[in-house]
Amino acid sequence: MPAPSTSDEYLNLVHKSGLISFDRLELHLQTFRDAGTLPAQPRKLAELLIRDGFLHLFPGRAIPAG
Numbered sequence: 001m002p003a004p005s006t007s008d009e010y011l012n013l014v015h016k017s018g019l020i021s022f023d024r025l026e027l028h029l030q031t032f033r034d035a036g037t038l039p040a041q042p043r044k045l046a047e048l049l050i051r052d053g054f055l056h057l058f059p060g061r062a063i064p065a066g
């Protein structure tokens with residue numbers, strides 16, 4: 001499977017993984033969308049999700065972010 005090239009593709013993989021509650025994640029990400037600061041690069045988004053405690057380092061790296 002190729003690594004996702006967009007944050008949307010990465011989020012689709014995260015949702016499919018079942019690692020994070022869809023509603024909880026969307027509520028958190030909406031803050032960044034509203035501020036215009038949601039990372040466009042999958043790797044930056046993965047780092048944000050790890051930093052904010054939504055993913056742990058291992059699962060966050062297990063979903064390829066490019």
